[in-house]
Amino acid sequence: MESSLFDGRLEYNELNDIMISVTGDTVYLDPMNIDPESRYLCSNGVTYTFNDFKVPEALYLGETRLEGEKMVDSIGAGTFAWKGGISTCGYVVAPVKKYAGEASGGGLVSVSFPRQYEGEWCMEMVFRNVFPRRYRLEWGASFRPSGSYSIYINDEVITREDRFGKIRTEYDTYELRQSVLSVDGETRFLPVGNFNVVDFWVENITEFGDVRIRFEYTGPGSASENGFTIDYLALVPVSG
Helix, strand or coil, X not given: CCCCCCCCCCCHHHCCCEEECXXXXXXXXXXXXEEEXXXXXXXXXXXXXXXXXXXXXXXXXXXXXXXXXXXXXXXXXXXXXXCCCCEEEECCCCCEEEXXXXXXXXXXXXXXXXXXXXXCEEEEEEEEEECCCCEEEEEEEECCCECEEEEEXXXXXCCEECCCCCEECCEEHHHHHCCEECCCCCCEECCECCEEEEEEEECCCXXXXXXXXXXEEEECCCCCCXXXXXXXXEEEECCC
């Protein structure tokens, strides 16, 4: 807000229990719960910090989503590179941006490996400014090409229980060719063309800030051609 919340630079002794904001909203404050020593001068006013506060569960209910095709930049005719903030390791291969009507945003990003490739490859990216809470990570992808992957959230591998009750740390994207039962035990993701979705519980985001997601290739998938695709990634907040 260009004029600050209260249309001016208020000192601590000017704060009251009930105040009217620059937008005309009523703001309820407890000046005794504000640390006067936390005074910080901003470009459009002054900020103070509450001594005690909590973030309501309902404050942030929207998902954090990134479409695969928006993860790359064009650097020439038919040539692409990962955007800043995305890093890879191992096998050196350029990403490819593809268009597909079945994809969530009309496109995807894809990486191809040699047939039956058993070497190393990883990709790491960051979701910015994420609230601490429980999430589901949804990974929309194509089952062609396939590949087996482990997924890490802030360097901690996330697991998934298969239909036999076994806890797995790897996922073969070729399994997306059939219906996938969500980790919530109720939703079923159904393939649309070559695309489908798999999700994972994310329960280690305990502080507000950036969240690092890393995909590590662990070996060939069940299809003859192997590689990596992202239709979209989404952190979906879970209540309770």
